[in-house]
Amino acid sequence: MPKGIVHGHGGVVLEHLKTLTLHSDLRPGRKLFVVGSTSWVVWNMLVSGLLRGGTIVLLDGNPAHPDLDRVWRVAADEGVTVLGLGAAYVHASTRAGLTPGRDHDLTALRQVQVTGSPLSPDAYRWIYEAVGDVWLASVSGGTDIASIFLGGAPTEPVRIGRLQPPALGVAADAWDLNGQPVIGQPGELVVTAPMPSMPLYFWNDPDGSRYRDSYFSTWPGVWRHGDLVEFDSDLSSVILGRSDSTLNRHGIRLGPADIYRVVEAVPEVEEALIVGVEEGDGYYMPLFVHLRDGVDPVAATDAIKRAIRSGLSPRYLPDAIIPVSRVPHTRTGKKLEVPVKRLIQGQPLESVVDPGLVDDAAVLAEIRDSARRHHPTVTP
Template sequence: MDQYLWAPSSDRIESSNLVRYFKFLKEKKNLSLSTFEDLRVWSVNEIGSFWESIWEFSEVVFSQKYDLVYRSGSNFTDSKFFPGAKLNFAENLLRRTDSFPALVYRGEDGSKREVSYAELRSYVGAVAKDLKKRGVVPGDRVVGLMPNVPETVISMLAATSIGAIWSSCSPDFGVKGVLDRFGQIEPKILFTTDLYSFKGKDLSLAENLNQILESIPSIEAVIVSDYKNGILHFKNRTETVLPKDYPQKNIHFFETILIENEGTPLEFYQTSFDHPVYIMYSSGTTGLPKCMVQGVGVFINHWKELALHCDLKPGERIFYYTTCGWMMWNWLVSSLSIGATLVLFDGNPFFPTEEILFQIVSQEKINVFGVGAKYILTLEKSKFQPKDLDLSSIRTVLSTGSPLTTSGFRYVYQNWKKDLQLSSISGGTDLNGCFVLGNPILPVYEGEIQCRGLGMDVEIWNESAKSVIEQKGELVCKQPFPSMPLYFWKDPEGKKYKSAYFESYPSVWCHGDFAELKKNGGLVVYGRSDATLNPGGVRIGTSDIYGLIETFPEIADSVIIGQDWKEDVRIVLFLKMIPGKKLEDSLVQTLKREIKEKISPRHVPSKILEVADIPYTINMKKVEIAVKKTIQGEPVTNKEALSNPDSLEYYKNILELKED
């Protein structure tokens, strides 16, 4: 077995929520389990008993208990969890009522705002009352075109507290990106701000908002908050001053709403467990984004992941670098159900310096620190070390968005802190959660995700649909789970839903990840299945090549695709060099030799070419499929889903790709 990078101390194991859960099962369920693997196997063999235990252990707030825990359907999507129950999503996030900080906001400019649990409940009650006065009823869509600020959290909780459905985009999506999402779901109310800030520049939303309102006639009211001051306006009884070019029709001020409805008691509309709470979106890189409707089950799965897998406890502080256009925002906000403090940040994670997030960690004493894998790899490339900063509070580091390379694992332990749990986590917007993630009582091995999620019946299947270990294959989930989509919007017969996950295996969720399960229970995700390479008919994941490329300091970024060529597939590697460097033949030969010797001859690219930029989605995921389509002359149908769509121009009509 490989040498582990970290292992929890006996004290840490004993004080973990997971061990407390073991004891709960023994005392309340007469269930004696010796190891985490014993627990995991039980959780998927007895899914009803498992999810009932999570309901009880998490102390779900409800007004009517369920008739039964789990009702199996005729297929995967027909299954029901907790039928008969009555509860409210927001009520379960707002259980804490005291003056302890619920939200701490930090801006690029060093600004700081705090909201206590008591204040949060008060603000949510005020906004909820306003929404009801405006005719919002259960099932109506309320949306946010918002930065990652406290007002966004307040707006979501207010909407879901009255049974409305929440959906959000971040301001950097652009007009078409917003219309492609909100335009499909026809919202009644839009929350937004006067502006947002990025890299020290204030960016107005006025022009974009005018176009959005002209294109979505269902929007009856726009509620605007002040980005710079926010709830400070409420406390000082002042109003937002809008730019002159800002829309004037049906505009209402967030701060005024708080003043007018101050002191409104919180009321929570009681819903069924399968009542819709969120509408989430696929990336939209191959067409209009799919609109995935998710219910209250999102909360109970988030609680399991946060409390048991991340070991988050009441009173602790959690941070995730995200926008409200990425599912990690929804995941982060569920930390309120634990009684923790959410630390929010809006802006660029490298501005004004690479230290900014670590300064926040040090100053706010963050315990669980989450970022994208690309953030870690960018700091590794620059050889950044958070010197002279107190990182003693960090217990767990979370990484997601793409596979974290083995060198990324080493970099964190060598340069950040040795005693921490580095949890690479992987799942998707589709389930608003994780299939595979961390574990506070198990070791961390280089390049591996620690375990499969409890209650998630995950296996790796080969091409014969057989479960395999120590072999690469498709990541599948064999049984339903509470956070799976209720349905896709405007998909009455479920055709889009079934096409997304059940085309390969009719009653098994095929997630589209190319992965490997290790003998020790850990996993390696090599990338998306549709981005795997297939030279000579042998499937190859891209993460091994990416990991090796990251070790070359002169290479800023890369993308790997499989080009259809002469009735086969050949590997093409595109490189973006750091400023002042050009791709020379000596580097090409070194790369080919290193890939051949350290990975395999089959992984060696047929072509290695320099490009000016690498395309990414708005959520910072590489888009190999868009690159492949571009080089093959096929249309990329929804470039607005990309953060840098113009970069695809560099991949058109490349002469070297028309030659052997």
């Protein structure tokens, strides 16, 4: 069920002014174009562009219709300065081989801000090769705070595949299972001091128990966001996925993003989704792949295994590689690892996801049934 977050106007306005002014360099007279539905918190950030005296650009309808190039075309026609995109759209543009910097006049564009899910290293390269000499800010935030935790630092370098340091005023850290800060290894993304836009309370949660359980039950007084992150010594970071979708193969934690980076670089693969499912004393880790048209599944499976062996380690070879018609996402482009994991564990479809919030609910049933055929011990 939705959390029913109640925000405070003052805290959100302060966070948005900070983000747009100091993390996006949006100035009066410049144009802000953020591609997202009104149900995604990036819509709120777009409207807040008016607070800075900026002009906001709205897009009606499907951003990929009549073709994937539509967003880049609008950005050029309107002279957009700051462009906000979901990582899924950037990955789609990358795979399609678009060259917006060549095909359109994007000389007004100064920043491309990307959020929603981890951005692959190939997509970083594509932005600079195919879009132009812009500031790429891959950021991580949340509807919970209506703002960002990490990324968008104009004074710091952009490292391929990494977010820039934490946002101003955000005491972000990575903690291991013992609650100790870690550098150079995955940990829980935590915020150790209050932010102005943290929720006031949840709707229909009179004693605050659901609120505390959602964020503060692991470490009292410390916000645990539910993402797996790895910081480097320069405080740049990589989001490895939701911590409840973290893979734990042979006792070693790995984020799904590491698998996607390798598997989705295989030419035969359009997109991939992986989950790890605990079952008694065992662990079942299937990889679902959406293959390109006309690809031989057997040859693709062999290529995927070779890529994982060479790009990661044989220990991360999945228990099954299962072709599916497509990979399911939320309407904001996030892969549905946790709902898929819960389906495989036997929870009914209607209890793990609201069909109205996903791009194709039918493919979830397809994935569940495919997993059961490949692994008969999966909960029926």
